[in-house]
Amino acid sequence: MTAPVKNATYHNTKGDLFTSFNVEDFDVPHGRDEVWRFVPMRRLRGLHDGSFATAVTADIAVSVPDSATGVTVETVAKNDPRLGQAGAPVDRTSAQAWTSMSEATVVTFAKNSVVADAVNITVTGKGDDVTSFGAITVIVEEGAEALVNLHFVGSGTHSDNHEFIVGDNARLSVVVHEDWNDDAVHLGAERALLGRDATFRHAVAVFGGSLVRLVPQVKFAAPGGDAEMLGVYFADDGQFFEQRLLVDHAQPNCKSNVLYKGALQGDPSTERSEARTAWVGDVLIRANAQGTDTYEANRNLVLTEGARADAVPNLEIETGEIAGAGxxxxxxRFDDEQLFYLLSRGINAEDARRLIVRGFFSEVINRIPGEATRELLEAKITEELDGTEL
Structure with missing residues (x-):
């Protein structure tokens, strides 16, 4: 394993960034820093520089279906050795969450267990005048299969770390639903570590919150891993959403597929209409990762004036002996050919545009596990479109 270099100094690849669990090891970030250049720093409520409101323990509730066996839920101290297995934070805000939290939640799926119904983890904001910090670690032992829904609701300022440890021949599907009230701020760092022949399915849906920034990272610890990362997001006026991903192909013969789709709509009637999203997708193929097969894509629909989407896909390839990379x-805006086709079939322009938006998202939503979750996300998109002149 390549040793990390010191904070704020040159590094070989994006997979070799400086890491630490101690917030004091990081410099305070600024808007001119590359990884923060899209973020409106003034809206972070002090999560980046330590000026946040009083720190409190996160409100985390775990619901295990009655039919499930082999599932253990624990609240542990921050020094529990099972925490941090997927790696330490790569930036000051996630290190702040580790430093400031008082406890963490660990959910373990026993070896060879199969849990068909979802385990639901709900994080509820603590409201104004406080800042909540927490950590969630999901461990799927060898040969086990699990589905986890991670749901964020309520108001407040929240920062946390999510870890997903997927053992050899294990399978984990995770759905992260950012369903905050529109005044919430959430910074979340996510790290997944995949064992031999492990399968990891990760889906993100971001509809609520004033500012939501997620940093998912996947690393293959052994050959044969398979990772799929999906995302849907819909930003309204005054909302900022950022997804900043890294897939680290550190082992041979692994696969990854990334597909995120987003839509944005501002409110042209306001003086300073602004809906913003940023998506940065990094895929690193190391020198020893022969046989890698990877593809990443991000698609964005800008529905109105006063909306801006930034999309930055990156590939770092250190070996030519790969199956494919792209x-x-x-x-x-809307696809003119699709719009013309629907209009020619007698569908009015407004309904045609709504059908196009729903169809745009369906490619991702149809691949998210759980019928109830898919129906919920379809309903969210319908809710976003109601009252909007497209």
Missing amino acids: HAATVG
Whole structure:
């Protein structure tokens, strides 16, 4: 394993960034820093520089289906050795969450257990005048299969770390639903570590919150791993959403597929209409990762004036002995050919545009596990479109 270098100094690849669990090891970030250049720093409520409101313990509730066997839920101290297995934070805000939290939640799926129904983890904001910190670690032992829904609701300022440890021949599907009230701020760092022949399915849906920034990272610890990362997001006026991903192919013969789709709509009637999203997708293929097969794509629909989407896909390839690697990103308005086709079939322009938006998201939503979750996300998109002149 390549040793990390000191904070704020040159590094070989994006997979070799400086890491630490101690917030004091990081410099205070600024808006001119590369990894923060899209973020409105003034809206972080002090999570980046230590000026946040009083720290409190996060409100985390875990619901295990009655039919499930082999599932253990624990609240542990921050020095529990099971925490941090996927790696330490790579930035000051996630290190702040580790330093400031008083406890963490660990959910373990026993070896060879199969849990067909979802385990639901709900994080509820603590409201104004406080800042909540926490950590959630999901461990799927060898040969086990599990589905986890991670749901964020309520108001407040929250920062946390999520870890997913997927053992050899294990399978984990995770759905992260950012369903905050529109005044919430959430910074979340996510790290997944995949064992031999492990399968990891990760889906993110971001609809609520004033500012939501997620940093998912996947690293293959042994050959044969398979990772899929999906995302849907819909930003309204005054909202800022950022997804900043890293897939680290550190082992041979692993696969990854990344597909995120987003839509944005501002409110042209306001003086300073602004809906913003940023998506940065990094895929690193190390020198020893022969046989890698990877593709990443980000698609964005800008529905109104006063909306801006930034999309930055990146590939770092250190070996030519791969099965395939590619990336794509688009930011644009409606597909004119699709719109013309629907209009020619007698569908009015407003309904045609709504059908296009729903169809745009369906490619991702149809691949998210759980019928109830898919129906909920479809309903969220319908709710976003109601009252909007497209």
